[in-house]
């Protein structure tokens with residue numbers, strides 16, 4: 310079985326995330342890392358491998374589209390236990406939106422791994438920077454594959470897959486047959502930390518770097534200039550004005566809060 | 577003027593409030609029209625409801641052949657309605673499913689997609705959206721430059737405005753490809769109704785975190801006294817005190833109520849991502865250094881187990 314895990318390199322959420330002059334996210338000037346939400350996808354892929362009858366027959370490939378530094382995201386996935394990595398890097402990709410990103414990812418996925426098509430494409434629930442949560446659905450659409458998305462549990466039996474999806478109004482069990490696209494939520498189970506052995510082993514794992522021309526993608530189909538949406542304006546939110554803070558002493562806090570709520574007409 | 581399609585957000589034919597908000601936004605861009613994908617026999621009921629908010633045409637797609645499958649058939653149905661209507665834009669509620677439908681539709685129709693809009697305006701007949709990004713630290717205005725703008729809209733983005741619409745039902749029969757039937761819903765367990773307002777739509781939200789120590793009664797009683805919805809931090813959800821559907825934050829729901837009360841919540845960036853755009857923010861926390869206090873309009877440093885019940889009493893007395 311061949312599993313592709315899509316991992317994104319994102320600016321650290323605890324750092325100072327901001328926009329560049331061209332209104333794209335600055336992905337170079339701030340520290341980046343493997344999107345935490347994609348670690349859950351790597352974890353689920355590794356668990357499927359470990360649970361398989363012949364784990365050595367399961368090949369987990371980490372795929373990433375992003376700038377030079379994004380190779381760190383692929384490396385982290387290899388350190389966690391993925392078998393090999395593919396990093397698509399090309400100046401033309403800068404500023405791509407989800408539509409273009411999904412186009413490039415779909416092309417990488419179509420190549421398959423070691424001459425065989427992927428059985429499973431696994432994604433995180435959202436990227437922690439853009440957080441549109443649309444790339445998995447777009448991949449499914451582009452590849453004409455079923456989508457079993459937002460899984461809090463993933464189970465396989467041969468080519469049959471069942472996931473649990475905690476939707477807005479119901480908890481659903483969704484089933485399908487491979488090949489398919491899966492995305493997993495942060496409810497799917499803690500992701501592992503790379504072990505020392507894992508970190509050492511990762512150095513010897515195959516890591517392929519591809520450009521757009523390697524994939525047969527026209528540079529004119531991706532990037533900021535052809536994005537199907539345009540950002541007109543970005544404004545930093547004005548800092549909230551410092552509020553009033555009171556210490557509760559023998560019931561004074563509750564009274565003060567009730568006064569505040571009444572003054573604001575909430576009571 | 578072209579039609580602006582609004583995908584009706586509903587539960588078994590009961591129209592939800594975000595639908596009316598989207599119809600109100602649609603009226604700014606063109607002629608509001610509704611697309612109802614659901615049981616056909618509810619079509620006229622839905623039309624009656626949406627025409628009060630200005631819907632002209634109401635496209636009714638019977639979901640008999642669609643409902644056992646996830647997302648893909650709905651995107652196909654919507655595409656077929658788009659072919660009929662040639663709309664100026666399509667508005668869809670920003671739920672998990674709504675965004676996935678929108679993503680597929682964007683690829684199918686070669687259209688630009690904007691998700692999680694908190695406002696939509698018209699600028700020389702183009703839709704300009706407002707989004708809140710990076711945990712609410714930035715506001716972004718954007719527009720679609722290719723195809724038919726497909727926009728997913730967050731709840732509470734507009735005050736629903738009543739307007740007379742024709743509400744003309746047009747039944748559309750759609751074909752669903754085999755490829756779209758690959759993800760089958762095997763079992764479905766609807767969530768128990770809480771009797772409280774829906775979290776994302778509520779005007780007031782009271783949330784509890786790890787500081788509740790697992791006893792949510794003070795949080796729930798205050799919520800009920802205020803007619804509010806109840807939310808939770810991830811720490812509270814991970815501890816099993818509340819189901820994931822209560823979680824507010826980056827990997828839970830985003831809320832933007834008039835009033836947000838956080839009790840026993842420290843205010844981590846991932847939590848802020850889900851509540852920072854609330855109009856008024858209140859926190860009760862026993863640690864005066866808790867980062868949540870950087871956000872508040874009003875804060876009480878104290879033990880939530882004594883402060884909240886006392887506030888609840890005050891609220892009840894003052895309301896009586």
Ligand SMILES: Cc1cc2nc3c(=O)[nH]c(=O)nc-3n(C[C@H](O)[C@H](O)[C@H](O)COP(=O)(O)OP(=O)(O)OC[C@H]3O[C@@H](n4cnc5c(N)ncnc54)[C@H](O)[C@@H]3O)c2cc1C
Nearest residue numbers: 785786787809810811825826827828840841842862863880
């Ligand atoms: C990828 C990722 C996604 C995440 N997504 C989310 C998300 O969607 N939502 C979310 O909430 N978090 C999310 N988190 C987790 C987040 O980082 C925090 O760990 C979490 O929000 C902490 O919850 P808390 O504030 O309830 O707990 P804590 O941080 O432990 O804070 C508890 C607070 O309660 C106070 N307290 C204790 N006892 C009392 C008392 N008796 N009375 C009053 N106050 C008291 C304490 O002073 C403290 O400030 C995410 C993390 C990651 C890495």
Ligand SMILES: Nc1ncnc2c1ncn2[C@@H]1O[C@H](COP(=O)(O)O)[C@@H](O)[C@H]1O
Nearest residue numbers: 315316374432433435436441442443444
């Ligand atoms: N540039 C990228 N490279 C690899 N995977 C990505 C990329 N962008 C998005 N993804 C995958 O798609 C998921 C959802 O992303 P998004 O739609 O951007 O929120 C992520 O969790 C990743 O698994």
